[in-house]
Amino acid sequence: MAKKITLADIASILEKYDVVELEDVKIKGDVEIELGTSAGVAIPPSLIHALQSAIGVQELPEEAKRIGDLVESKFEVAKAEWIGQIEEVTIGATSADGGTRDKPVTIGGEKSLPFYNFDCQMPYPPVISVDCFDMPIPLAKAVRGYYADVMEDPGEWAKKNVREFGADMVTIHLISTDPTIKDTSAREAAKTVEEVLQAVKVPIVIGGSGNPDKDPAVLEAAAEVAEGERCLIASANLNMDYERIAKATMDHGHVILSWTQLDINAQKTLNRYLFKLGVPREDIVIDPTTAALGYGLDYAFTNIERMRIAALKGDADLAFPISCGITNAWGAREAWMKDSPIREDSDWGPSAYRGPLYEIVTGLTLGIAGGDMFMMMHPKAADAVKRVTQMLFGADVEGDKAKKVEMKDWVTWDVGGLTK
Amino acid sequence: MKLSSPMEIWEYLPGTNCEECGEKTCLAFASLLKERQKKLEECKPLFEPEYAEKSKKLAELLAPEVREVEIGVGARASKIGGEDIMYRHELTFFNRTALAYDVWDTMEEEELRERVRKITNWRKFYVGESLRLDAIAIRSVSGDAKAFAGCVKHVAEETDLPLVLCSFDAKVMEEGLNEVSDRNPLIYAADETNWKEILEIVTRYNVPVTLFSPDLDMLNSLASTFSSAGVEDIVLDPGTYPTGEGLADTFSRFVRLRRAGIVDENKSVAYPLMSVPMTAWMVHGDEDALDASYWETILATIGTVKYADMMILHSIEPHSLIPERTLIANIYTDPRRPVSVDPGLREVGTPTEQSPLFLTSNFALTYYTVESDLSSNKVDSYLVVVDTDGLGVEAAVAGGQLTAETIKDALESYEVENKVKHKTIVLPGLAARLSGETEDATGWNVLVGPRDSGRIPGWMDDNWPPKTVS
Ligand code: SF4
Numbered sequence: 092m093a094k095k096i097t098l099a100d101i102a103s104i105l106e107k108y109d110v111v112e113l114e115d116v117k118i119k120g121d122v123e124i125e126l127g128t129s130a131g132v133a134i135p136p137s138l139i140h141a142l143q144s145a146i147g148v149q150e151l152p153e154e155a156k157r158i159g160d161l162v163e164s165k166f167e168v169a170k171a172e173w174i175g176q177i178e179e180v181t182i183g184a185t186s187a188d189g190g191t192r193d194k195p196v197t198i199g200g201e202k203s204l205p206f207y208n209f210d211c212q213m214p215y216p217p218v219i220s221v222d223c224f225d226m227p228i229p230l231a232k233a234v235r236g237y238y239a240d241v242m243e244d245p246g247e248w249a250k251k252n253v254r255e256f257g258a259d260m261v262t263i264h265l266i267s268t269d270p271t272i273k274d275t276s277a278r279e280a281a282k283t284v285e286e287v288l289q290a291v292k293v294p295i296v297i298g299g300s301g302n303p304d305k306d307p308a309v310l311e312a313a314a315e316v317a318e319g320e321r322c323l324i325a326s327a328n329l330n331m332d333y334e335r336i337a338k339a340t341m342d343h344g345h346v347i348l349s350w351t352q353l354d355i356n357a358q359k360t361l362n363r364y365l366f367k368l369g370v371p372r373e374d375i376v377i378d379p380t381t382a383a384l385g386y387g388l389d390y391a392f393t394n395i396e397r398m399r400i401a402a403l404k405g406d407a408d409l410a411f412p413i414s415c416g417i418t419n420a421w422g423a424r425e426a427w428m429k430d431s432p433i434r435e436d437s438d439w440g441p442s443a444y445r446g447p448l449y450e451i452v453t454g455l456t457l458g459i460a461g462g463d464m465f466m467m468m469h470p471k472a473a474d475a476v477k478r479v480t481q482m483l484f485g486a487d488v489e490g491d492k493a494k495k496v497e498m499k500d501w502v503t504w505d506v507g508g509l510t511k
Numbered sequence: 512m513k514l515s516s517p518m519e520i521w522e523y524l525p526g527t528n529c530e531e532c533g534e535k536t537c538l539a540f541a542s543l544l545k546e547r548q549k550k551l552e553e554c555k556p557l558f559e560p561e562y563a564e565k566s567k568k569l570a571e572l573l574a575p576e577v578r579e580v581e582i583g584v585g586a587r588a589s590k591i592g593g594e595d596i597m598y599r600h601e602l603t604f605f606n607r608t609a610l611a612y613d614v615w616d617t618m619e620e621e622e623l624r625e626r627v628r629k630i631t632n633w634r635k636f637y638v639g640e641s642l643r644l645d646a647i648a649i650r651s652v653s654g655d656a657k658a659f660a661g662c663v664k665h666v667a668e669e670t671d672l673p674l675v676l677c678s679f680d681a682k683v684m685e686e687g688l689n690e691v692s693d694r695n696p697l698i699y700a701a702d703e704t705n706w707k708e709i710l711e712i713v714t715r716y717n718v719p720v721t722l723f724s725p726d727l728d729m730l731n732s733l734a735s736t737f738s739s740a741g742v743e744d745i746v747l748d749p750g751t752y753p754t755g756e757g758l759a760d761t762f763s764r765f766v767r768l769r770r771a772g773i774v775d776e777n778k779s780v781a782y783p784l785m786s787v788p789m790t791a792w793m794v795h796g797d798e799d800a801l802d803a804s805y806w807e808t809i810l811a812t813i814g815t816v817k818y819a820d821m822m823i824l825h826s827i828e829p830h831s832l833i834p835e836r837t838l839i840a841n842i843y844t845d846p847r848r849p850v851s852v853d854p855g856l857r858e859v860g861t862p863t864e865q866s867p868l869f870l871t872s873n874f875a876l877t878y879y880t881v882e883s884d885l886s887s888n889k890v891d892s893y894l895v896v897v898d899t900d901g902l903g904v905e906a907a908v909a910g911g912q913l914t915a916e917t918i919k920d921a922l923e924s925y926e927v928e929n930k931v932k933h934k935t936i937v938l939p940g941l942a943a944r945l946s947g948e949t950e951d952a953t954g955w956n957v958l959v960g961p962r963d964s965g966r967i968p969g970w971m972d973d974n975w976p977p978k979t980v981s
Contacts (some may be wrong), residue, residue: 161706164779168725168771209763271969273960279916301963352905371753383636384834387876389841392816393600400598422965424883425833435641437633440829448805452812452834459816479809482758491755496793498725498750499702501823502677503652504793506615 109368122375132263138256159242172405177201177463180412182346183258183294189231189319189344193292196259198376198463199412204399206483217458218482219473220260220296220466222418225275225283226267230426234469245283252290255469257477260470263287268309269300277312279307283469284313288320296323296348296466303331314339323414324351324380329361337368344510348380348414350378353387353394355401359408372411376464381415383423384453391415392460397462412463417476421446422455433438447472455479512595513572516540523569525556528877543572543686546602546847547595567599576773577781577820579606580719580744582646582697583673589645589822591746592783597773599846607843608814609821610835611675613789616653616662623662626827627669635833642801644672648699648823649687651678656686663687667694675699675721675823681708682839686951692716699785699823700748701737703729710740718744721785724752727764735779746821753794753810760785762813767819786819788811802829811835815842842924851901852878856925860891864932867892867975869960869967870918872899872907881939884964890971893930897921904941922953939964 179200184190200214207213227242237256241248242284245263252258265280267273284297296311301307310324314336324340324350340347347370351357359378365375379398382391395413402410420426427450431439440446450472454465456481467473481488516522520541527537532553534540543549550575551557557566580592589609595879612630614623627647635642649666651659659678667676667690674696676687684698700723701709713720722737722745725731730747749764767786774779788810795803806825806917814822815838824835830838855871859882871881873896885892897917899907907913922928922936936955937948950957958977961970 161732162739164728164731164735166731166767166771166780167775168767168777169775171770206759206762207766208759209767271966271973280522331745373666383836383842384875386880388838389844389846390670391875392842393598393846396598397600404567422577422880425837428887429623431636435634436827437629439833443830444801445833448808448830448834451805451809452838453810454818455809456838459679459813475805475809479758481514481811482755483762483813485759488755494794496753498698498787498790499679499723501789502650502679502699503654504650504789504796505617505652506825 094218109185117451135331152211170204171207173202173210175405175407175410176402177399177402178375178411180346180373182296182321182376183275184319184344186322188321189253189286190321191292192294192320193401194294195321195323196294197280200458201403201463203403205459206480208485213484215463216486217462217476217480218259219477220262220464221252221256221258221470221473222262222264222268222466222468223252223287224264225280226273228266230468231442231446233362233427233443234421237470247288249287249291249295253293255475258473259477260294260296260323260464261287261291262297262298262466264300265309265313266298266300268305270305271301271302277308280309281312281316285316290315294321294323295323298325299401303328307332307335311339314343314345317345319342321345323348323376325414325452327365329357329364333364335367337365337370341368341370345368346374346376347411348378348379349411352380353382353390355379355394355398356407358398359406362411375411377409377411378414378416380415381419381453381457383420384449385423385425385458388453388456392456395457395460395462397432412459414464414466415457415462416453417450417454417457417465418468423449425449427508447475458483512541512545512547512575513931517545520544520569523565523572524554525562527556529556531555545606557943575605576776577769578743578745580746580783581674582609582695582719582821584693584695585671587645587671587673588695589673589821594648594769594820595773597770598784599842603845603847604843606820608839609645609673610839611648611673611821611823613648613650613677613823613825614662614666615650615659616655617951618662620665624669627666629827631670631672633827633832635836637837637840639881644801644832644836646673646675646697646821648675648677649816651683651687651812653681654680654683656680656871658830659683660686660690663690667691673697677823679705681705681712684709687711688712688716688718688836692961695719697721697746697821699723700807701733703733706733706736708739708741711792713737714740719746720744721746721748723748723750723876725752725760725764727768727780727855730768731779734782738779739848745782747780747782748787751787751790753788753791753806753809758810758813762817765814765818765879775942783820784818785821786814787823788814789825790825792825796854802825804828805899807831808835812838851875852896854896854898856927856930857882857893857894857896859885859894860889862891862930864894864930865976866920866931867937867971868895868927868933868935869893869933869939869964870895870921871964872897872902872904872913874899874901874903874907875901881964884967888968890967893927895921895925895927904939908942908945910918913942915945916951918945918949919952921957933977 181195181197183192183195196218203210238392241251243295252261267275268280299309323346327336328350398409426446447469454476521538524537532540575593575595577592577594582589590606593606656816677699678684698720700721700724722733752761771777788807792803851873852875899912937958937960943959946957
């Protein structure tokens with residue numbers, strides 16, 4: 092057997108002789124060349140390749156020469172079997188059920204991860220609820236234009252969301268009730284809710300201002316005037332009188348949103364409190380908190396994915412549809428800021444193009460983690476998330492390009508006039 | 512990896528507790544190996560001849576389920592694959608998805624070089640690091656081997672990024688490869704029709720290769736064939752269909768391939784996966800470039816979240832690059848490590864000695880949020896960043912990392928007294944219950960701010976300047 096020589100040996104030989112270039116070198120005979128790194132000796136890949144080209148064309152290994160036909164094989168993969176199922180929750184009630192909504196929305200019911208239809212078909216596609224507010228609010232430039240004409244009128248705002256932006260649902264945020272904003276009374280807030288219910292026939296989400304001291308009273312009054320409509324009341328949380336909100340939800344036939352902040356144990360705790368108060372399982376949706384792309388999306392993603400997996404593994408405390416406040420994506424400065432505040436950054440381009448994508452990427456990412464419902468703001472973003480989740484769900488999407496393409500044609504695609 | 516507990520790993524280690532690896536015991540080292548936080552090579556004694564068999568066996572057992580493939584050479588070479596898990600909370604994903612942006616051989620040379628420079632030099636600041644792009648995919652559009660080779664040559668002159676050579680024509684491929692055979696480029700691609708020629712080329716040049724087929728039986732066959740011919744640096748492209756039902760099928764192929772590789776331990780498909788979001792342009796491109804770029808980012812989002820180890824894309828507009836690259840940073844952040852910033856005293860805007868003084872934790876996300884809430888609202892102020900071991904305010908109050916004492920230490924060691932005249936500090940709303948103790952411990956006047964730093968501007972209207980100080 093001939094002596095075994097490794098590339099490391101060759102490298103050290105070359106170094107010793109100060110050889111920079113090899114010319115007319117042929118290595119013949121029983122030479123074994125070991126590529127890669129042997130323990131302790133790191134050969135820069137560039138040197139390997141330099142040597143290799145220097146050595147010249149390698150002989151093909153015997154195996155490669157032998158192969159004249161493809162190795163026959165079948166691809167097989169096991170299905171994932173879960174024992175848990177997500178609760179099915181319907182939001183909105185028709186006249187038959189004591190409400191005035193046209194088309195209630197049902198979410199949840201999953202027995203597999205989102206869009207894993209090869210394991211088990213997802214029963215309902217995710218839904219989009221488009222936000223409106225009870226007072227004019229500062230909005231990113233990219234969004235403002237869509238809502239400027241309706242900002243003073245929540246009813247008109249809600250209508251626009253449905254008519255022009257195809258919202259499945261509308262969320263009315265009663266932010267003016269916050270004592271640090273306008274301190275609007277609960278009674279007045281309830282009037283706004285009535286207005287919105289009259290303006291649109293889709294199911295609605297009623298959101299407080301997020302003020303833990305004021306929200307119980309505001310949401311209670313809102314639940315009362317919306318009696319029987321099966322609204323989603325947003326939201327109960329551990330730092331407030333959630334009992335009062337839960338009670339109002341039950342008394343007036345609504346669904347409760349159980350909101351915690353990126354904490355799986357807190358979510359279990361709050362849900363258990365709600366069970367104890369007697370809230371039926373089919374009246375609970377959870378909001379484990381959405382963080383924007385680049386600003387904690389990793390935490391939100393993993394938190395939601397873990398909850399969904401725990402639920403499918405049988406943790407009944409977490410087996411609820413998940414709502415995501417995707418509008419939070421606008422908190423990312425990249426979504427709205429004109430230029431980068433960081434001098435070393437490459438150009439950020441127009442913010443108008445970035446903003447909707449921040450919303451889309453945040454929404455879609457959380458949809459793949461387990462989100463069933465997305466509260467969104469930018470019409471184009473809402474439309475894109477709706478379309479892509481519908482496609483992944485397996486629905487026929489209206490206006491989907493009929494054009495058929497070959498998957499490998501991109502290699503020779505002639506950019507033509509589009510190049511920029 | 513094939514080992515499920517540190518004990519199993521420990522059995523292969525020398526067991527001398529010599530500490531050369533920096534750990535007190537072999538068992539401690541073993542648990543770090545299990546979590547992939549240490550490399551086997553760090554146990555030097557294991558590579559003595561007497562342990563030759565054990566080290567070899569252990570290296571095999573520790574190998575990640577999905578093969579790791581390196582593309583390119585030098586400082587910007589890219590490792591892809593090497594994954595062990597299906598969900599990031601199970602451990603962490605290791606090698607982030609590599610982003611390759613395209614150029615093509617019908618571009619004018621100047622335009623080509625300019626585009627290559629843009630891709631090579633692009634950067635975006637993110638949580639203390641600079642995000643960059645990873646590779647350049649060179650497409651043979653002309654079908655002409657000489658034109659392709661010329662294009663490859665120009666690109667190689669202009670960048671040190673890894674290259675992906677894209678053509679299904681073996682002759683074109685070889686001409687191009689010839690120009691950069693010392694750059695370890697990724698070959699794209701071998702398929703059902705050209706595999707023999709491509710197999711011959713990649714064996715001869717010893718370069719990584721992509722195998723393409725949306726038919727997973729065929730893809731499995733191709734991979735088995737290449738692997739039995741001794742080729743192991745393989746990337747699998749199961750095809751990316753950009754819309755409708757085809758998109759749902761694409762999603763399914765990626766998930767099932769990765770599941771087969773990791774859960775079912777089907778070695779013949781346990782390779783890095785390639786997704787091509789660029790196919791969005793085939794459907795949307797001739798109508799609306801903005802729409803096409805949006806759909807490209809949508810496909811990239813799906814790829815990043817579900818198992819693409821490398822992606823080829825077209826739009827290099829900032830609105831595409833920023834979210835695409837940021838999402839990868841998010842998904843591939845190690846969830847085991849709390850991200851923190853250096854504690855200290857920060858200035859926001861141009862504060863004076865009358866400006867408010869806020870306080871927050873050194874949890875990076877909290878810090879950056881507060882900082883950007885203040886700066887975007889033009890609140891000139893000082894910000895004390897307390898060392899809370901990288902925990903957020905609420906958790907740090909509960910866990911005792913944020914206390915009256917740690918606040919006092921921070922005020923003293925950052926000499927805050929020299930900066931403001933009012934001797935008033937604003938605590939985060941989530942730390943409200945520390946206010947009394949903090950007043951006692953520091954002698955400072957304490958105000959409780961809002962629970963969300965986004966509300967600071969509104970809070971300022973009512974609370975600043977403080978009434979107790981005239
Ligand atoms: S270097 Fe190896 S033998 Fe020494 S303590 Fe570490 S693991 Fe044990």
